Amino acid sequence: MSIKGYLKDHGICILIFLIGMGITEGIFLLFNVSITLQIFVLTVLFLGLLAAGIYDYSRKKGFYRELEQKLQQLEEKYLLMEMLEKPEFLEGQIFYNVLSEMQKSMNDEIFIQIRKNNEFKRYIETWVHEVKLPIASIRLILHEYKGTSARILKEQMGRIESYVEQVLYYLRSEVPEKDYRIAPHSLKKLTDQSVSENRDSLILNRIKIIQETQDISVYTDEKWLRFILGQIIGNAVKYKKEDSVLRIWSHQDEKHSFLHIWDNGIGIATEDLPRVFEKSFTGKNGRTHQASTGMGLYLCSTLCNRLGHRMTVESKEGKYTEITIEFCDNEYLDVLR
Template sequence: MKLTDYLKDRLTAYLIYGISWLLVQIFMAAFRISFQAIVIVSLILLLSIIFAEVWGYFRKKSYYDKLLHCLDELDKKYLLSEMTENPDFLDGRILYEVMQETNKSMCEHIAGHRRENKEFREYIELWVHEIKLPVASVQLMCHNDGNTKYAEQLKRIDNYIENVLYYARSRNAEKDYIIKPVSLKRAFADIAVKNREELQERNITLHTEDLDMDVMTDGKWLGFILGQIMGNSMKYEASEITVTAEGFPDKTVLHFRDNGCGIPEHDMPYIFEKSFTGENGRTHRKSTGMGLYIVKKLCDKLGHSVAAKSVQREFTEIIITFGKNDIHDVR
């Protein structure tokens, strides 16, 4: 709190003091009080006002400077009321009580939204599990009847359902993950088997190299991530997919590369943003712009990093980096 700001705020009070002092002078002169007495009384009043103002200024300055410092230092500004002490002057105590009440109201409001969000997420997860049963049944019937036309559409529905499930789970990752060593070779093989029929229909060739290593991650989430990346490769006209891994002392880097249509350079900064489809998305109507967004979200929650490289009409490469022996906070 600056002294000039404090003085400006107190101008009205000083004007009242000045008028009062002038009236006192007139009153004492009317009663023929000696000049020396008038000077002494004036000095006493002036010194009293100066002392009171200086004391009040420094008392409030200490409190408000600390308050503003805490506000600047805090990343989460709404915690300010928790870091503030109850001051010893009236307007500060009023401010403190107001902050405490607003903080309490905010906490209750947030708690209500969290309950609603939790209930909605639980409903979505239940709905996903329920809807997957009839979808799987119809897929089996189509497979038995040899009806590939409907089977392809059902697979798309199943993929969209998976997206909904993992998007909902990614918002509360700490309740649905198990970090343990996972074989990259096994994880990729499971995804390849799951997509075998579509890979064969599209005549896509798979190449793998140096996948005989484990990474610290959640196997189920990694499977979804690899499935999304492979789905994009199939969607965007790839005829060859190459997956390789590099081991370093402090990390493992997985490279997922295809020779599809590639991503335009001007779209590259936005491919991990929510609902971004870009130029390829407008060409391929099946694109929702959510796949890579969810991949990025899950990688962030698990403590992995994900990046992409691409040259249009040549290749697209997704790079996932797994740390070694790291404990990640996914909250």
């Protein structure tokens, strides 16, 4: 708050005071009051106004300066009220009380929305678990049948199950600490399991598998990583070409292990590469080929970040796509060991 702004805000009051001083001077002249007394009275009035203005300005300036500084320093602006002290002057107290009531009302509304959101999430989780039961039953029934038609049905059931899993992991990705368990796992075993889970789709689409994953031990969550691999393999199937190949291999250095999943499918457009991990981004492939939700790679990237892994993608349109998952060592993993 500047002095200029303060004087402008109190301009009417200052004008009224000056008019009052003028009237006082007129009365002094009317009654022939001595010049010495006139100067003394007007000086006292002026100094009183000046002292009151300086006092009022200093305490208001202190409050508003603190308000502006804390507002600029805070990243979470909604916590401002927790950092402020109630001012002494009346206007500031009214302002403080209004903000307090607004914050209380906002917190109540946020709590109501969070409760509704949690109830909806619980319902969706329950629905996902319930719908997985008939899916598992249908899979068991289909095991009794052989042939191309049975394999097509198995593939479609696998796609349905994949979409259901997407819903479940999307919900869990927001509060991952309640669901994952970090432990050492063999990369070869995990990739073998993921390929086996998607074998019907891979066989039906005649995709050649080259499995060159080493028996490297990495710290991760088995269930989450298998979901991530399933999504990547599913994308390789969805965006395949003739004579498709899916190659999976790994390597490691002193502090990092790397898992590569490469396919010679239709690839990703260059302009889409920076955005493939964005939520609901479908890109050129999602618009021109099979319908896409834009959630698969977003979930994979999100879950990798939650697990402390790093996912990158490299692609050339019409040639190939390669996704790399980097498993990093850190102090937390040293404690686990």
